[in-house]
Amino acid sequence: MADRPPRRATAGPRSLVRPVDLATWPRRAHFEHYSDRVPCTYSVTLQLDVTEFRRALSDARRKTYPAQIWAIATVVNRHDEFRMAVDDLGRPAVWETVHPAFTVFNPERETFAAVWTPYDPDFSPFHERVVDLLREHRSATSMFPQGDLPEDVFDISSLPWMHFTGFNLDIVEGHRHYLPIVTLGRFDERDGRTHMPIAVQIHHAVADGFHVARLARELQDLLSRPDWLC
Template sequence: MSKFHEQLMTEWPRAESFYYYSQIAPTSYSITVKLNVTKLKDCVQQRGLKFFPAYLYAVSRVVSQIKELKMAVRDGTLGYWDYLNPVYPQFHPEDQTVSLLWTEYSSNLSEFYQRYLSDTEEFGHDRGILTKKGVPPENAYVISCIPWFSFDSFSLQHHQLKDYYLPSFEAGKFIEQNGELYMPLSINAHHAATDGYQLKVFLKELQTLMDGANSWME
């Protein structure tokens, strides 16, 4: 189970930035990049696995390594979680609606993958904004996709959300360029918790993890 750790402002170099961007000038922002998913796609195909849960695992693993991407307020206290659980969409082609489902993260790919398969099999056909699995836990972040088209930019607007500092992710349709496969990824972040530097670290680590998929899919 993910534990919540209090962030002491006196011990946090970003304390003034957090106060400014959360209380004086509340600011969120989004960036869109293209990830090279060639090696990750090849690995899952060779093993007969599904791409989406492998992608969920990769993002969740890297997010859980960066404190600023796990910041939250719990019972009025600012802190961060050990790890975050992904909340992802279940599309229903029969009526073109979407329901949200979540899966408990595990640092072990096989364990997480089986949890994903179990959750989607049991709850994937439920209708409503949430499946019958229920409300996601506090340490959950949204990671979605638009598989029908690609994009160069995407911005998700969170209206009137107070004390919400977790990032959200939106992926798009694959693009093939010069024999390589790319996927657009938009990240929406709250400036109080996350600067551009943290996203740079996240993107570098995520690309490295995807490129080395053979080593963690063994």
């Protein structure tokens, strides 16, 4: 699973930040409460049905992990609550676009590297870039072979060796981190259907259970109707 360096570089396609109008923001009280008075993050683990997704992957000859990354990034970028940031004074803002950072496992060293790529709503070129990155960095000996990650990226990790029913990251000063952290597990066959665990960790200041449930519902819809893989 990926862990971030203390400070991020600003290199890369840094997207614009839109300040939040606190006078009209419905979430202002919640943001202030869970950022200042009761700093709080939480994690939710869900089981998604990936039967149609897995079948379509085989038919389209696409790679599983790049497709998972694109689907997650697509849903994340639909909603302000998963693109939140704060400025140097702690005031809330929203990234125009956030980009996925993801892990690459080196089996010989039994370590991983964390890399990233710009999000592209067009699946095909995104898929090819991720495939190339995974190939390029699968033997990486440094944790961040591209250098420090940009500020406007969110984290995705894959644990393809393990099907889990619960997952949580205990991050020191995690209350300063507002972008989602997503962890994927191994597929599991049950009653003729294929399921995949996915854990979403998020700051309570920016998202409630309602928002994570919507993310899960929209991600499930993408995976159940995978015509975008073609």
